[in-house]
Amino acid sequence: MTSAARKISEEKSSIDTLLAEHGMSRSEYDVLLKVLGREPTLAEFGVAAAMWSEHCSYKSTRVWLKTLPTTGPHVICGPGENAGVIDIGDGQAAIFKIESHNHPSYIEPYQGAATGVGGILRDVFTMGARPIANLNALRFGDPKHPKTKSLVAGVVAGIGGYGNCVGIPTVGGETNFHASYNGNCLVNAMTVGIADKNKIFYSAAAGIGNPVVYVGSKTGRDGIKGATMASGEFNADAESKRPTVQVGDPFTEKLLIEACLELMSTDAIVAIQDMGAAGLTSSSVEMASKGNLGIEIDLDKVPQREPNMSAYEIMLSESQERMLMVLKPGREPEAEKIFRKWELDFAVIGKLTDTGRLVCKRHGKNEIDIKVEPLVEESPLYNRPWEPTPAQPAVDANKFPLPKGMNVLGALEKLLSCPDLASRRWIWEQYDSLIGANTAQGPGGDAAVVRLDGGNKALAMVVDCSPRYCAADPVMGGKHAVAETYRNLCAVGAKPLAITDNMNFGNPEKPRIMGQFVGAVQGMKEACLALDYPIVSGNCSLYNETNGNPILPAPVIGGVGLIDDVTKTVGSSFRAEGEAIFVIGEAHGHIGQSLYLRELHGKEEGPPPPVRLTVERSNGKFVRNHIHSGDITSCHDVSDGGLLVALAEMALSGNIGCAIEQEGDAAFWFGEDQARYVVTVKDPDYLQEQLEAAEIPYLLLGQTAGKALALKGVGEVELSSLRTLHESWLPDYMSH
Amino acid sequence: MNAAVIVFPGSNREGDAVKALQRASGKKPQIVWHGDSELPKVDLIVLPGGFSYGDYLRTGAMAAHSPIMREVIARAKKGVRVWGICNGFQILAETGLVPGILLRNASMKFVCKRVTLNVESSDSDFTRLCKLKQELNVIVAHGDGNYFAEKDTVKAMQDNGQIAFTYKDNPNGSLNNIAGVFNKERNVLGMMPHPENAVEPLHGSTDGAVLFDSVAKVLA
Numbered sequence: 001m002t003s004a005a006r007k008i009s010e011e012k013s014s015i016d017t018l019l020a021e022h023g024m025s026r027s028e029y030d031v032l033l034k035v036l037g038r039e040p041t042l043a044e045f046g047v048a049a050a051m052w053s054e055h056c057s058y059k060s061t062r063v064w065l066k067t068l069p070t071t072g073p074h075v076i077c078g079p080g081e082n083a084g085v086i087d088i089g090d091g092q093a094a095i096f097k098i099e100s101h102n103h104p105s106y107i108e109p110y111q112g113a114a115t116g117v118g119g120i121l122r123d124v125f126t127m128g129a130r131p132i133a134n135l136n137a138l139r140f141g142d143p144k145h146p147k148t149k150s151l152v153a154g155v156v157a158g159i160g161g162y163g164n165c166v167g168i169p170t171v172g173g174e175t176n177f178h179a180s181y182n183g184n185c186l187v188n189a190m191t192v193g194i195a196d197k198n199k200i201f202y203s204a205a206a207g208i209g210n211p212v213v214y215v216g217s218k219t220g221r222d223g224i225k226g227a228t229m230a231s232g233e234f235n236a237d238a239e240s241k242r243p244t245v246q247v248g249d250p251f252t253e254k255l256l257i258e259a260c261l262e263l264m265s266t267d268a269i270v271a272i273q274d275m276g277a278a279g280l281t282s283s284s285v286e287m288a289s290k291g292n293l294g295i296e297i298d299l300d301k302v303p304q305r306e307p308n309m310s311a312y313e314i315m316l317s318e319s320q321e322r323m324l325m326v327l328k329p330g331r332e333p334e335a336e337k338i339f340r341k342w343e344l345d346f347a348v349i350g351k352l353t354d355t356g357r358l359v360c361k362r363h364g365k366n367e368i369d370i371k372v373e374p375l376v377e378e379s380p381l382y383n384r385p386w387e388p389t390p391a392q393p394a395v396d397a398n399k400f401p402l403p404k405g406m407n408v409l410g411a412l413e414k415l416l417s418c419p420d421l422a423s424r425r426w427i428w429e430q431y432d433s434l435i436g437a438n439t440a441q442g443p444g445g446d447a448a449v450v451r452l453d454g455g456n457k458a459l460a461m462v463v464d465c466s467p468r469y470c471a472a473d474p475v476m477g478g479k480h481a482v483a484e485t486y487r488n489l490c491a492v493g494a495k496p497l498a499i500t501d502n503m504n505f506g507n508p509e510k511p512r513i514m515g516q517f518v519g520a521v522q523g524m525k526e527a528c529l530a531l532d533y534p535i536v537s538g539n540c541s542l543y544n545e546t547n548g549n550p551i552l553p554a555p556v557i558g559g560v561g562l563i564d565d566v567t568k569t570v571g572s573s574f575r576a577e578g579e580a581i582f583v584i585g586e587a588h589g590h591i592g593q594s595l596y597l598r599e600l601h602g603k604e605e606g607p608p609p610p611v612r613l614t615v616e617r618s619n620g621k622f623v624r625n626h627i628h629s630g631d632i633t634s635c636h637d638v639s640d641g642g643l644l645v646a647l648a649e650m651a652l653s654g655n656i657g658c659a660i661e662q663e664g665d666a667a668f669w670f671g672e673d674q675a676r677y678v679v680t681v682k683d684p685d686y687l688q689e690q691l692e693a694a695e696i697p698y699l700l701l702g703q704t705a706g707k708a709l710a711l712k713g714v715g716e717v718e719l720s721s722l723r724t725l726h727e728s729w730l731p732d733y734m735s736h
Numbered sequence: 737m738n739a740a741v742i743v744f745p746g747s748n749r750e751g752d753a754v755k756a757l758q759r760a761s762g763k764k765p766q767i768v769w770h771g772d773s774e775l776p777k778v779d780l781i782v783l784p785g786g787f788s789y790g791d792y793l794r795t796g797a798m799a800a801h802s803p804i805m806r807e808v809i810a811r812a813k814k815g816v817r818v819w820g821i822c823n824g825f826q827i828l829a830e831t832g833l834v835p836g837i838l839l840r841n842a843s844m845k846f847v848c849k850r851v852t853l854n855v856e857s858s859d860s861d862f863t864r865l866c867k868l869k870q871e872l873n874v875i876v877a878h879g880d881g882n883y884f885a886e887k888d889t890v891k892a893m894q895d896n897g898q899i900a901f902t903y904k905d906n907p908n909g910s911l912n913n914i915a916g917v918f919n920k921e922r923n924v925l926g927m928m929p930h931p932e933n934a935v936e937p938l939h940g941s942t943d944g945a946v947l948f949d950s951v952a953k954v955l956a
Contacts, residue, residue: 157846161846164787164848165746165787165791249790250790251790252790254745255746428848429845429847429848429849430845430847430848431848432846432877434875434939435748435877435933436751437752437933438938566938
């Protein structure tokens with residue numbers, strides 16, 4: 001080195017302590033020594049530890065993620081960029097991604113969730129898109145666990161606090177409760193944006209000598225080592241990790257969106273990348289690496305919130321609402337003017353070089369001087385040992401009839417008011433779902449529908465996963481998560497286009513957990529191929545374990561579909577009385593892993609319902625086509641809780657009852673067999689003909705009528721009393 | 737109708753207001769940046785919803801002191817129609833152009849839901865096409881919409897016909913279910929609900945359109 005920066009052996013902490021603190025293994029450290037050919041500085045050590053963390057390097061999962069289908073005729077950009085990009089016609093592109101903020105949200109729920117939303121928004125607008133919708137997938141522990149209530153309150157307020165202020169509608173999501181999340185809640189946030197297909201911005205740096213520019217908020221000491229923290233298990237002192245959580249400033253984010261989009265409307269930007277996990281480190285390394293260039297940064301020029309920050313701190317801070325850009329030479333004044341107008345920091349902090357090295361100076365000393373390529377390419381890659389998940393023995397539905405003294409409607413009441421099926425209104429009323437004046441369907445339906453400005457075209461969006469299915473059979477669970485989003489999109493009349501995945505798992509160093517991951521990837525792959533439904537972006541969150549107890553695996557899928565004419569979409573509410581109600585798709589009364597089995601018999605047993613992908617595809621297509629043609633007036637997929645729950649949800653949301661002629665046992669009403677939809681039509685004969693012609697199994701269930709749900713041979717229940725049960729669980733729980 | 741929509745840093749429903757105004761009048765309103773001290777000659781000024789300055793101080797408190805607001809106040813006093821929606825209402829209250837203040841919702845939570853309003857006065861340019869007590873199905877989306885004013889102030893407002901709208905089901909704890917108020921001259925309207933999000937079938941209700949149609953007709 002030119003001037004003598006302090007070597008790591010001169011630091012107060014021993015190398016073993018530093019390795020443990022940074023989650024770096026001894027063998028990884030040896031690679032670092034070899035790359036440098038000398039002892040690192042603390043800053044170099046920190047940069048390498050962050051880049052090689054599980055969070056940034058995907059070192060345990062890359063070998064498997066590579067096997068996923070990521071291409072298709074409409075895919076413009078698959079995984080590897082800030083977000084995935086698909087062609088939606090008319091010169092437009094949809095840009096979207098889902099990302100987890102699990103560990104921070106458990107430690108500090110409001111800020112953890114808020115910055116999760118902020119981070120995913122940046123991933124999308126970084127690519128030149130104006131965000132049009134947010135969604136989220138949340139999982140919390142047992143409602144009886146002492147921490148659950150405060151986590152729910154904090155996470156929901158954080159998501160709302162950020163999204164509402166930035167002014168992007170939060171249009172959909174899902175929330176589950178299960179004891180396996182007692183020590184690790186899951187907070188996955190998804191953003192969808194729209195861009196001009198010919199004006200998409202990428203992160204690969206280009207042009208030796210081009211200025212490297214920092215914009216947004218100042219850098220502080222918050223979130224240092226966040227990526228490392230998110231790459232380890234929790235133990236009893238999770239609370240002590242609070243300083244690693246960042247603080248969100250949605251107001252600045254809103255200004256940053258407007259300023260970036262304003263600059264993007266010129267041609268001044270060569271490359272742009274947001275500063276997410278591992279902050280300035282990952283953004284500068286990734287930009288340089290993608291462009292096969294070097295980058296030189298004067299850390300003294302980085303806008304700083306606090307005095308005396310070290311090179312290590314500046315490089316590893318995860319302060320929010322910051323971006324790194326490479327500009328065309330000479331365009332700095334024009335860019336600066338825009339950012340100043342929006343009252344944001346703007347600083348030229350360095351330039352691109354032909355050395356292939358990351359060089360960072362602080363107070364005149366070279367604190368970092370390391371080859372870029374090995375930080376990305378030579379990051380460790382593990383093919384971790386894995387064990388397949390043993391198959392669960394089948395469950396005989398006959399052994400689990402309705403509990404004594406309870407009829408089908410009694411069971412329905414119990415299910416509709418259980419934590420996993422009770423109304424989420426308390427949550428989504430805290431989100432502004434309508435801003436933008438384009439929300440055709442907000443929270444509460446199968447998929448959200450948001451119209452695009454300037455026409456009748458709309459996007460449908462959904463997030464979904466059933467972790468209990470994945471735990472019982474990861475392959476089927478992975479298939480199911482993909483198929484379920486496909487079904488949700490078809491249920492609003494959308495053509496499913498592509499997905500983003502958020503892989504939430506436990507500790508991959510345990511073969512059992514790695515086996516869950518491998519199985520889920522395999523199932524997802526099969527589903528993506530069979531449904532022509534590629535994965536264009538994603539994120540992994542591993543080490544979701546506390547004191548050795550892993551979460552139920554959750555490969556959360558975010559799906560996006562296209563609707564040509566928004567006026568043709570249907571919702572899941574009954575529309576009018578006197579319409580015929582059909583269930584489309586075949587059922588065998590599968591109760592393994594059903595909510596019926598769990599909530600009424602206290603058993604979490606059996607294999608999940610089998611997913612038949614060819615059937616999913618053909619049933620989905622049938623439903624979609626008959627929504628377009630106007631035959632179907634409302635539609636709801638059959639999922640958690642089974643057929644009767646689906647019927648009740650349609651009746652409640654439309655405030656129109658139904659008279660059901662079909663009779664059946666508990667497995668008939670509550671089995672969770674797949675690829676099924678409940679639809680209403682004005683002309684039952686015509687639909688019947690069409691179903692027969694398409695050779696799709698179906699049942700005519702009855703018709704919409706009155707203000708009660710009436711079952712032949714059983715009795716009836718007033719919608720008002722069902723509604724009270726369905727709507728009151730969550731607000732009651734949160735207010736006591 | 738010549739309308740201007742003022743944009744503050746953190747405004748986020750200006751686009752929705754623009755669309756609704758254009759729909760009613762056929763004319764695109766001008767968008768005016770808060771830092772401008774010049775305000776074009778217009779006959780309607782709209783302060784849109786959002787979180788001006790992040791709402792980090794008191795809602796609307798910072799925006800009320802931005803350069804453009806001096807001009808807005810001057811125009812309001814000359815009789816130009818000024819319409820503050822949500823954050824715009826909070827800003828109007830901070831400037832004193834309309835009486836009262838907006839407190840944190842009684843639930844202490846942000847609330848986004850459909851609400852039914854009762855029109856309490858059809859004697860204004862904003863409500864000219866409404867019938868008295870007409871019900872309007874619109875939406876609210878706010879964290880600080882809990883209207884409060886001193887007893888005497890409320891009494892005076894009632895006497896002057898300054899209550900514009902009340903909620904049928906109070907979503908935020910507002911005193912006397914007040915959802916929107918006028919100044920004494922009734923050329924300034926502040927309201928928490930978002931009529932701009934209920935103007936076309938896609939919104940599930942078109943009841944908000946009548947307010948835009950009213951001003952558009954009066955100012956045609």
